[in-house]
Amino acid sequence: MTMLYKQILVAVDGSKQAELAFKKSVGIAARNKAVLYLTSVIDNQSFGTIESYGREFVEESKKYAEKLLADYQARAVAAGVPDVNIVIEVGSPKTLIPVDLVRRFNIDLIICGATGTNSAERIFMGSVSERIVRAAKCDVLIVRTEEKEEQ
Structure with a gap:
């Protein structure tokens, strides 16, 4: 049985692991002719209250x-990839x-x-990818390796 995906979400944060996830998502989305949602969540919980850093931090992010x-x-x-959308949110990426x-x-x-840019959060609160696996009601692919070129 072949699984076809129609709506794919890839979470990126600028890290090397996110780049690997992006590359794999493109291949999967192109093969499935799926809609690809590129998302980045600005985690306002990891830097405390917005007021203490000012709105400038959020705007720069x-x-x-x-x-x-x-x-x-x-x-x-x-x-x-036939249809690519950008989604930027502020809040908890874990939710x-x-x-x-x-x-x-x-x-x-x-x-x-498998990991992102925020290693301090991973130590104290657990990784975002771990939370995604636990909370999602859909399939989840955690990327650890580089895409291999087809020969």
Whole structure:
């Protein structure tokens, strides 16, 4: 039985692991002719209250995410993905990705890297990818390895 995915969400944060997840998501989305949602969640819980850092921090994080996702979007379209959307959120990625975004976009596959950019959070609170696996009601692919070129 072949599983076809129609709505794929890939979580990216600028890390090497997220880049690997992005590359695999493009291949899967192109083969399935699926809609690809590129998401970056600005985790307002990891830097405390917004007031203590000011809105400038959030705005700078959004600008970084917009640039990162626009680059990924262009690369995905060039690789043959028919429909690529950008989703930038502020909040907890541990809730937004596996619950809210899955429900909002009817996601049937989440792809993410095994680790991301926030190693301090991983030590104290557990990884985002671990939480996604536990909370998601759809398939989840945790990427650890590079995409191999077909011969």
